[in-house]
Amino acid sequence: MTSRPTMNDVAREAGVALKTVSRYVNGETNINSVMAERIAEAIAHLGYRRNLSAASLRPGWTSRTIGLVISDLANPHWATLARGVERAATDRGYLLVTGSSEEDGARHDALVDRMLDQRLDGLVVVPPRIPGRAWDSLVPPVPPVVFVDRVVDVPGARCITADDRGGAGEAVAALAAGGARRIAFVGDSLGIPAMAERLAGYRAALQAAGLAEDPALVHDGAHSAEQAERIVGTLLTSALASADAVFAANNRSSLGALQAFRAAGRRLPLIGFDDFEAAILLDPPVSVVGQDVGAMGAAAVTILLDTLEGAADVPSRVVVPTTLHLRGSER
Incomplete structure (x- = not known):
C-alpha cells in the first residue's frame, strides 16, 4: 500500500464494521475479543496510525499535544525548564512540541501562530524580551496558555514565576x-x-x-x-x-x-x-x-492540563521560592 492506511482499510482487512474499528482505536473496551484481536492484527499488518490532527478538529476531541515556546534552548536555564515541562506532559499522556523565540517578538508570534494552526491543546510560554503583539489581540478561539518565568499584563493570565x-x-x-x-x-x-x-x-x-x-x-x-x-x-x-x-x-x-x-x-x-x-x-x-526551574515547568503543565480538564480552583499565579547557596565566591 503506497498511501497511508485508513480506518476503512483496517475495517476491510479485519472484516468488521468501520464503527467497530473507530471504537477500538479510541480506547473503548466493550468490543468482542475476537473482533478486537482481528482489528489489532490488521492495524499491525497495515501499519495504521491514528490521525490525531484530524481527530482534534472534531468537537470533544483533542490532539493530546501541547506547545512550549521558550527563549533559547542553548541556555541551560531554559533547557532545564523544557525538561520539566516535557516530563510532566509525558506523565499526563501528552506530547510536547518546543520552539525557541530567541527573545524576538516576531519569531515568538510566528511560533505561536504555527502551534495554533496545529490545533494544539494548550501552550506554555516564556514571553520574549523584545515584545511581540498583545496576547489579548489574538482572535478566539485560543487554547489555554500558562506563562512561565515572566508575568504578562493580560486579564486572567495564568503565570508561574520565581521569587x-x-x-x-x-x-x-x-x-x-x-x-x-x-x-x-x-x-x-x-x-x-x-x-x-x-x-x-x-x-x-x-x-x-x-x-x-x-x-x-x-x-x-x-x-x-x-x-x-x-x-x-x-x-x-x-x-x-x-x-x-x-x-x-x-x-x-x-x-x-x-x-x-x-x-x-x-x-x-x-x-x-x-x-x-x-x-x-x-x-x-x-x-x-x-x-527550581524544572518544578516551575512541571507546575505550568499541571495548571494548563487542569484548566483543560475543567478542574476547580486552578491558581492564576504561582510564585516559586528561591534558595540562596553561599559557596565562597561571595567573600
Missing part, C-alpha cells in the same frame, strides 16, 4: 553583610519583568543595609556573557564606577563576570541569580540564588 525580588534581595544583603559597599547590578533588559523584579530586590536590599545606590553601578545591557564580561571589566578598571562586589542577575551575567575576573587576574565578591553546572567546580565555587 525574583526576594531572591535578589537575599543575595545583595549577603554581599553587604560581607562588607561590600559598592555592589554592582549586572543583568539583562529591564523590559523582562523578572529582571525588573531582581533590580527592585537589589535596591530594597541596598536601602535596608543603609547603602546609597550609584546609577553608575546598575547595568541592564548584559544580553550575553560577552556583554557582561565587558561591563564587569569596566567595573574592575574604572576609577569613577569601580565596584567592590557584583550581583549577576542571571547565569549569562555570572559567566561574563567570571571571564572578566580571569582576564583581569583578580576577582570581586560575586553572587549570581540562576545556578549552572560548572558553578560548584570553580575555585571558589560560585554562590547563586537557585530556583
Whole structure:
C-alpha cells in the first residue's frame, strides 16, 4: 500500500464494521475479543496510525499535544525548564512540541501562530524580551496558555514565576553583610519583568543595609556573557564606577563576570541569580540564588492540563521560592 492506511482499510482487512474499528482505536473496551484481536492484527499488518490532527478538529476531541515556546534552548536555564515541562506532559499522556523565540517578538508570534494552526491543546510560554503583539489581540478561539518565568499584563493570565525580588534581595544583603559597599547590578533588559523584579530586590536590599545606590553601578545591557564580561571589566578598571562586589542577575551575567575576573587576574565578591553546572567546580565555587526551574515547568503543565480538564480552583499565579547557596565566591 503506497498511501497511508485508513480506518476503512483496517475495517476491510479485519472484516468488521468501520464503527467497530473507530471504537477500538479510541480506547473503548466493550468490543468482542475476537473482533478486537482481528482489528489489532490488521492495524499491525497495515501499519495504521491514528490521525490525531484530524481527530482534534472534531468537537470533544483533542490532539493530546501541547506547545512550549521558550527563549533559547542553548541556555541551560531554559533547557532545564523544557525538561520539566516535557516530563510532566509525558506523565499526563501528552506530547510536547518546543520552539525557541530567541527573545524576538516576531519569531515568538510566528511560533505561536504555527502551534495554533496545529490545533494544539494548550501552550506554555516564556514571553520574549523584545515584545511581540498583545496576547489579548489574538482572535478566539485560543487554547489555554500558562506563562512561565515572566508575568504578562493580560486579564486572567495564568503565570508561574520565581521569587525574583526576594531572591535578589537575599543575595545583595549577603554581599553587604560581607562588607561590600559598592555592589554592582549586572543583568539583562529591564523590559523582562523578572529582571525588573531582581533590580527592585537589589535596591530594597541596598536601602535596608543603609547603602546609597550609584546609577553608575546598575547595568541592564548584559544580553550575553560577552556583554557582561565587558561591563564587569569596566567595573574592575574604572576609577569613577569601580565596584567592590557584583550581583549577576542571571547565569549569562555570572559567566561574563567570571571571564572578566580571569582576564583581569583578580576577582570581586560575586553572587549570581540562576545556578549552572560548572558553578560548584570553580575555585571558589560560585554562590547563586537557585530556583527550581524544572518544578516551575512541571507546575505550568499541571495548571494548563487542569484548566483543560475543567478542574476547580486552578491558581492564576504561582510564585516559586528561591534558595540562596553561599559557596565562597561571595567573600
